[in-house]
Amino acid sequence: MDWDKLRIFHAVADAGSLTHAGDTLHLSQSAVSRQIRALEESLNTTLFHRHARGLILTEQGELLFDATIAMIKRIDAATARIRDSEEEVFGKLRVTTTHGFGVLWLAPRLTKLYEKYPELNIDLMLEERVLDLPMREADVAIRMKEPSQADLIRKRLMSIRMRLYASPQYLEAHGEPKALADMKAHRLICQNPNSAQVASGKALVQELLTYELPATLTVNNYFGVLQAVISNLGIGVLPDYIIEDFPNVVRVLPAVESVEVPVFLAYPEELRQSKRVAAFRDFVQEEIMAHRRQVRAMGDD
Numbered sequence: 001m002d003w004d005k006l007r008i009f010h011a012v013a014d015a016g017s018l019t020h021a022g023d024t025l026h027l028s029q030s031a032v033s034r035q036i037r038a039l040e041e042s043l044n045t046t047l048f049h050r051h052a053r054g055l056i057l058t059e060q061g062e063l064l065f066d067a068t069i070a071m072i073k074r075i076d077a078a079t080a081r082i083r084d085s086e087e088e089v090f091g092k093l094r095v096t097t098t099h100g101f102g103v104l105w106l107a108p109r110l111t112k113l114y115e116k117y118p119e120l121n122i123d124l125m126l127e128e129r130v131l132d133l134p135m136r137e138a139d140v141a142i143r144m145k146e147p148s149q150a151d152l153i154r155k156r157l158m159s160i161r162m163r164l165y166a167s168p169q170y171l172e173a174h175g176e177p178k179a180l181a182d183m184k185a186h187r188l189i190c191q192n193p194n195s196a197q198v199a200s201g202k203a204l205v206q207e208l209l210t211y212e213l214p215a216t217l218t219v220n221n222y223f224g225v226l227q228a229v230i231s232n233l234g235i236g237v238l239p240d241y242i243i244e245d246f247p248n249v250v251r252v253l254p255a256v257e258s259v260e261v262p263v264f265l266a267y268p269e270e271l272r273q274s275k276r277v278a279a280f281r282d283f284v285q286e287e288i289m290a291h292r293r294q295v296r297a298m299g300d301d
Contacts, residue, residue, distance in 0.1 A: 002042075004035070005035050005036075006071070008027070008036065009064065009068065011032075012048070013048075013055075013057055017055060018032045018033055018036070036048070043060070089275050091120070091276060092121045092123060093120060093121065093123070093277070095123065095124050095280065096140070097124075097143065098127075098142075098143070099127070100223060101239075102126040103223045104239075105241050105245075106124070106142070116279075117279055122280075128195075130147075132149065133152055133266060133267065133268050134151050134152070134268055139268075140266070140277055140280055142264070142265050144160070144261050147264060151269045151270075153266065153271075155266075155281070155285075156262055157288050158288050158291075159260045159261060159262050159263065160260075161200075161257045161259070162198075162201040162204050162239055163254075163258075164238075164252045164256055165235070165238050165243075165249045166252050167230055167231075170229075170234065170235070174186060176252055177235070177253055180256060184213060186213070186214070186235050187213070187216065187233060188209070188217070188235060189225050189235065190208070190216070190236065191222070191225065191237070193209070198261050200260075201237065201258055203259075204256075204258040215234075217234060225237065225238055239261075241291070265284060
């Protein structure tokens with residue numbers, strides 16, 4: 001089967017439009033249309049339903065699109081391994097982690113990585129959904145649980161806990177709770193228990209919601225919770241790794257916290273020799289060590 005035709009078919013299926021695919025491929029709409037028609041004739045089938053709003057894959061088209069997705073991922077993996085045989089650290093690295101960790105901890109530290117490797121291109125994908133690393137949906141993952149997928153190299157980076165925090169201004173205005181029962185005088189800021197989050201954080205929120213709280217504010221990510229806390233709206237449930245970068249946030253009810261949450265870095269076995277992955281892994285480990293030293297120093301003050 002002609003690879004050029006498959007490449008053009010994949011672009012059309014992905015874009016849902018001959019025109020948009022042509023723009024991506026730098027081909028005219030008529031040239032793209034001819035290639036699709038020739039592919040359909042060679043397969044003796046119809047790959048797209050055509051209508052005014054664009055193109056929709058037929059059942060046969062869906063089968064072929066699944067195959068081209070797998071082919072492109074394999075080619076991308078081979079390309080990555082070829083590039084990683086070079087001595088220099090450069091090119092694209094797709095990193096996935098949660099919204100909270102990515103926004104509050106990782107992104108603010110990437111300046112150091114780029115200073116060391118200016119030709120590295122990080123594609124930071126923040127979502128709670130666990131991406132499929134063996135299928136190369138991402139190259140590296142930092143997750144709040146040990147990955148269960150096979151054929152992954154995994155390393156435990158650190159452990160975190162969910163704790164209660166508030167701004168000094170809020171506590172000055174509303175008083176500081178001395179026991180959980182005192183939460184009935186405070187607004188709780190947290191992730192909605194039904195939103196995607198680590199199980200320990202969800203369990204802590206559910207426990208807090210059993211008390212007679214006067215009001216709550218729920219947000220679907222920790223960045224939103226943090227913004228509400230530093231805006232003096234109430235007492236928030238946040239991961240403990242935020243304290244280094246937000247030293248003015250005050251921990252309340254020190255005895256209240258979630259169980260320990262392990263943080264793992266993982267990547268596919270086939271990227272074991274990747275210099276980009278190694279550079280990112282080493283950078284994260286160095287930053288974790290610096291983070292631990294900073295936290296210890298803050299505790300000694």
